[in-house]
Amino acid sequence: MADDMLAAQAARYEQTIAGLRDAHARFRDEVLPRVAAVTNTVHHLPFYVPFRGQITATADAARDDLNAFEKLFTEMMVPVLLPRRLWHSAQIWTEVREQMSAVAGDLAITNREIQVRWRGAAETAYESIIPAHIAAATQLATNADAIQLALSWGGSSAATFYTALLAILLAGTAAILTALATAVAVAGALGPLGGLGGIVLLAMVAAGLFSQLASLVNTGADAYGRMRIWMNELRSEMHDNSALPNGTWPAARQEWFKDGSVADHDADWSLEH
Numbered sequence: 001m002a003d004d005m006l007a008a009q010a011a012r013y014e015q016t017i018a019g020l021r022d023a024h025a026r027f028r029d030e031v032l033p034r035v036a037a038v039t040n041t042v043h044h045l046p047f048y049v050p051f052r053g054q055i056t057a058t059a060d061a062a063r064d065d066l067n068a069f070e071k072l073f074t075e076m077m078v079p080v081l082l083p084r085r086l087w088h089s090a091q092i093w094t095e096v097r098e099q100m101s102a103v104a105g106d107l108a109i110t111n112r113e114i115q116v117r118w119r120g121a122a123e124t125a126y127e128s129i130i131p132a133h134i135a136a137a138t139q140l141a142t143n144a145d146a147i148q149l150a151l152s153w154g155g156s157s158a159a160t161f162y163t164a165l166l167a168i169l170l171a172g173t174a175a176i177l178t179a180l181a182t183a184v185a186v187a188g189a190l191g192p193l194g195g196l197g198g199i200v201l202l203a204m205v206a207a208g209l210f211s212q213l214a215s216l217v218n219t220g221a222d223a224y225g226r227m228r229i230w231m232n233e234l235r236s237e238m239h240d241n242s243a244l245p246n247g248t249w250p251a252a253r254q255e256w257f258k259d260g261s262v263a264d265h266d267a268d269w270s271l272e273h
Contacts, residue, residue, distance in 0.1 A: 019166050023170055023173065024073060024074070031177065035066055039059040042056050043056055058200060062206045069209050083156070083162070090147075103137040104141060133249075136249055136250050139243040154227045179201040
C-alpha cells in the first residue's frame with residue numbers, strides 16, 4: 001500500500017519536472033525575447049512622445065526583473081531531483097524498519113512455532129538475553145521508521161514547492177504575454193502613448209513574480225527549518241544507549257552458555273515436549 005502511494009507520488013512528480021522544464025524553456029526562449037523586442041521598440045520612440053523617459057524606464061525595469069527572475073529560476077531548478085532522492089532513501093529505511101521488526105518478532109517467545117522446548121540453565125541463560133536483543137531490534141525499527149517518515153515528509157514538501165513554482169511560472173507567462181499583447185494592440189490603435197498601460201502592466205507582472213517567489217521561498221525555508229529540527233531530534237534519539245550499549249548490538253558472550261554444552265557430560269538442561 002505504502003509502496004503504491006510512493007510510486008504514484010513519484011509518477012506525479014515526474015510530470016511536474018517535465019512541466020517545469022517545458023515552461024522554463026518557453027519562458028526563456030519565447031517570453032524573454034518578446035519582452036526584449038518590446039523594450040527595444042520603446043527605446044526607439046521619437047523624442048517628442050510624452051513621458052518617453054518614464055515609458056523607457058518602466059520597460060527597462062520590467063525586462064531586467066524578468067531576466068533576474070529567469071536566472072533565479074534556473075538556480076532553483078538545480079536541486080529539482082531532490083524529492084526523488086529523498087523518497088528513494090525513505091524506501092531504504094522502510095526496508096530497514098521491516099527487517100528489524102521481523103527480527104524483534106522472530107525473537108519473541110510467543111512467535112516461536114516449535115513443539116519442543118528446552119529447560120535448564122542453558123535455556124535460562126539464553127532467555128535472559130533475548131529481551132535485550134528484542135529491545136535493540138525494536139529501537140532500530142523505531143528509529144528507521146522515524147527516519148523514513150522524515151525523509152518522506154521532506155520529499156513531499158520539496159515536491160509541493162516545485163509544484164507551486166510551476167504554477168507561478170505558468171501564470172506569470174500567461175500574464176506577461178497578455179501584457180505584451182495589450183501594449184502592442186493599444187499602441188497600434190492609439191499611438192505610442194497608448195501602449196503605456198501595457199508596459200505598466202508588464203512591470204506589475206514582473207514585480208508580482210518576485211513577490212510570489214519570495215513567499216514561496218519563505219515557505220520552503222520554513223519546511224527546511226522543520227526538517228532540520230526533526231533530524232536533530234532523531235540524532236539525539238540515535239545516541240540513546242538504553243537498548244544499544246555504546247551504540248553497539250547487545251553482546252552475547254560464549255561463557256554465558258557454558259552450561260548448555262553436551263560435550264562435558266554436565267549439560268544441565270532437558271527437552272520438554
